[in-house]
Amino acid sequence: MVYAEHASDIISKGAALIAASRPFALITSLEIEGGAARNVGSLALVDEAGAMTGYLSNGCIDRDIQLHAQKSLHTKRKKLIRYGEGSRYADLKLPCGGALTVLIDPNPDTDAICAAAACFAKRQPVRLTFHSPDDSGEGLSRTFAYDPRHRLVLAGRGAIFRSMAQIGNATGYEVHLLSPDAADLSAVGHLSASPPLYLTTPNREYVFDILDAHSAFLTLFHDHDWEPHLLRSALTRPVRFIGCLGSHRTHDMRCETLRHMGVSDISLARLRGPIGLVPSLRDASSIAVSALAEIVATFQNADV
Template identity: 30%
Template sequence: MRDIVDGLAAWRADGVRFAVATVVRTWNSAPRQPGAAMAVNEHGEVLGSVSGGCVEGAVYAAAEETIKSKKAQQLTYGVSDGDAFEVGLTCGGTIELLIQPEVALIDLDDVLAAIRDGRPVATASIAGNQLVIWPDRTAGTLGDQGLDHAAEQQAAGMLAAGTTGTVRLGHHGEQRQEETEVFVQTFLAPPRMIVFGAIDFAGAVARIGGFLGYHVTVCDARPVFATRKRFPSADDLIVRWPHQYLESTTVDERTVLCVLTHDPKFDIPLLEVALRTPARYIGVMGSRRTHTDRMRRLREAGVSELQLSRLSAPIGLDLGARTPEETAVAIAAEIIARAWGGSGLPLTGLDAPIHG
């Protein structure tokens, strides 16, 4: 829902009624993941997407019904349904949607503000009821005190991990197959992309990082290059020795590090620090000759082979890229492939499901 937050906030400010359809579960080759959302307002305007175009027409009509009835509904679309071709889900997947009227969305203005500001919040929903879980309080109810407690405990763990999905909960905290299915959606601050080296390629990487939803930081020790004029799209611009900045900032399992300096005096101390972090991706620019020398220097510095195996170097997938923009696409493609387990191969030659 993060991508439609601003639109929802504007509708709220204008007093416009609407309904939000959220993907709560998928099977096979459904094109969007749980948490993807589409909103329809009383004037027929649409925000977002739940299937990349496959079932939007049917969801639009269902959302209009929800606005009028003010009652939530849970719907499933897929190839096993007799209506699959009618709603357009011809790509082979199945999606389950929860469609909620805005009047049923608890603490909505505060939730939207938290998502926009990057503050943690989670929602637990079943058709007709919603519980909002903040770090220090809860609001709303799922209709049962025991279920509320179970959902609160589950949501806290999922919020810490940044995961979203449908879980089965007992009413006293135990997870049992026969108990209530609850959709838990978590919202954290955007993941970080830290780009080291204020070169022309860094500008393109920063732009595509922002497009992918990362909070982008560009860091370089040279103030003549690390300027806001050169990097207007970066969220943060840091003039500092890269390894010193990395030692002082927060890096978690969602962080990606792109080292574009390909200069040993920057790279070696920076990578010694980077390889001690839990960063999900550490990509390093440079020719194969540069990388061979870099690996030698890191080994001499005491970096282990296991640590060195984490490096993606030379950075990016082999797309034949030449320009900074093409190179940024190659880097982004590798980051995405690493995150979701993609092969990086053309889909035309694969039999695996397109959407995982």
């Protein structure tokens, strides 16, 4: 079992199986009542060898879902299964309470899956519709929207830059890296989804096409001379989160520098600093976790 989380992981895996002419069952959580480990609309799949990509619970029912998916692949029939309260599977409990209704489809819409994979590759949102089997008696039909994977673009150097790249990657963000330090890029450049950019001068203007509404941009410098042109360029983009390392005094000076460069107060209001939910931290890994927590909260609030 591969505990992939993002819808794009499942969709890209499905598209790869379609290209290889390998059958699989697509699994979707159609309804949730009460507590649940995953959101409604979460996806998983099981291939003909029984391997599962994705998960619908925190391990309490995923093995059973996996077995039902294998049987569904054999019979070629959809299954709609309810777990938890009101389920006929009384021996399978949901510790978080409530109930979960899962659709298992051994013949998913391959055109829709391939089209969704192409949209994700273009950083476009995706909508997918799922229908319960005709003989289920439930008449469930649900459409869910899925955003592209969140992107984390980091410009900086030193221990915090490295920690942020490592923790962001481990959290599942699509990481992109810029640094004037060759040693830093050598240490964490393999985590970058695009070729790492070696910064040679603080006075260069950048066109940040990589930054979109599903992105966060951080400057992680102690030598803040590298920041102004990078931030001015980032502030022209629809990026969801822009934040900077440093003290409150440093942030005030940063904003004043950007004002002198022609950046409006409306744009500066988008700039967050100092980054992080926990103030006055002194070790790189804790600062990275604190900053990433603020980014997670920002994206979560935007999606509510």
